[in-house]
Amino acid sequence: MAAVALTVYQGLAGDHNGRALVGARALGARLEARLGVTATVVSEPAPVLDTHWDVELASALGELRLLAATIDTALAQGARPVSALTRCATAMATLPVVARHHPDVCVVWFDAHTDLNTPLTTPTGYLGGMALAGAAGLWNTQLGSGPTISQVILVGTREVDPTEQAVIDAHHIPIVSVDGDVATALVHAIAGRPVYVHLDCDVLDPDIVPTDYAADRGMTISELRAACAAIAQGTVVGLEVAELEGAWHDGGSLVPPDPILEAIEPLLARLAG
Numbered sequence: 001m002a003a004v005a006l007t008v009y010q011g012l013a014g015d016h017n018g019r020a021l022v023g024a025r026a027l028g029a030r031l032e033a034r035l036g037v038t039a040t041v042v043s044e045p046a047p048v049l050d051t052h053w054d055v056e057l058a059s060a061l062g063e064l065r066l067l068a069a070t071i072d073t074a075l076a077q078g079a080r081p082v083s084a085l086t087r088c089a090t091a092m093a094t095l096p097v098v099a100r101h102h103p104d105v106c107v108v109w110f111d112a113h114t115d116l117n118t119p120l121t122t123p124t125g126y127l128g129g130m131a132l133a134g135a136a137g138l139w140n141t142q143l144g145s146g147p148t149i150s151q152v153i154l155v156g157t158r159e160v161d162p163t164e165q166a167v168i169d170a171h172h173i174p175i176v177s178v179d180g181d182v183a184t185a186l187v188h189a190i191a192g193r194p195v196y197v198h199l200d201c202d203v204l205d206p207d208i209v210p211t212d213y214a215a216d217r218g219m220t221i222s223e224l225r226a227a228c229a230a231i232a233q234g235t236v237v238g239l240e241v242a243e244l245e246g247a248w249h250d251g252g253s254l255v256p257p258d259p260i261l262e263a264i265e266p267l268l269a270r271l272a273g
């Protein structure tokens with residue numbers, strides 16, 4: 001059994017377009033080479049729906065359950081999961097499984113957004129915007145819940161809906177701003193707990209890799225790499241990358257995922273070691 005279990009997700013998860021399916025495949029191929037393992041590919045591409053969260057979730061539920069089962073098997077075998085996912089909504093499947101195997105886990109959520117909306121508060125109907133709230137049990141995704149909100153650290157957050165700000169305030173969720181000393185703030189907030197990393201690529205400046213949402217004033221690759229290196233000083237139980245699109249527009253040429261590989265290398269070295 002390899003130390004690392006690599007998963008590539010190819011099912012739907014509230015996608016607006018098909019480009020994250022391409023991005024996850026490209027990243028998965030590079031991770032296979034880097035880690036020297038063969039990826040388990042979950043599901044296969046289908047035309048995107050690009051519709052309201054409830055229709056998206058009903059349609060993706062079976063595929064998301066397969067993803068959860070794949071991560072569950074990896075963790076049960078003592079492996080550390082590394083996953084090339086598509087959309088943030090996939091975290092509704094992965095996080096509860098990780099929290100079940102690692103009840104004391106701390107989830108470091110790199111994302112320009114907090115994804116703390118619920119069916120009652122979503123301003124857009126976008127499933128991904130409800131992902132972290134669902135995993136944390138603020139609404140019932142039918143995929144189980146975990147970790148609790150007190151186990152979450154937000155990093156690089158800069159587009160927050162008023163409804164999400166209320167959740168942050170009510171639960172005192174720590175936010176590590178990219179303006180300060182990220183490494184020190186992260187290590188302080190993690191406080192010795194084992195870490196599972198969720199990386200939404202829109203935490204980066206929008207011109208680095210293609211993502212569905214573009215939020216200005218993001219992290220650079222070296223800032224993200226430094227944050228990953230700080231996390232890698234402690235115990236790391238797994239890593240997932242989402243919202244990496246494979247092209248700048250439909251029909252565009254493949255954009256290599258090299259900047260992401262460079263940023264997450266400290267975590268890969270730690271997970272594979």
Ligand SMILES: NC(=[NH2+])NCCC[C@H](N)C(=O)O
Pocket residue numbers: 088111113115117122123124125126128129130161200202213243
């Ligand atoms: N992970 C993301 N890209 N999330 C975008 C969420 C945008 C907005 N807050 C919403 O609820 O729809």
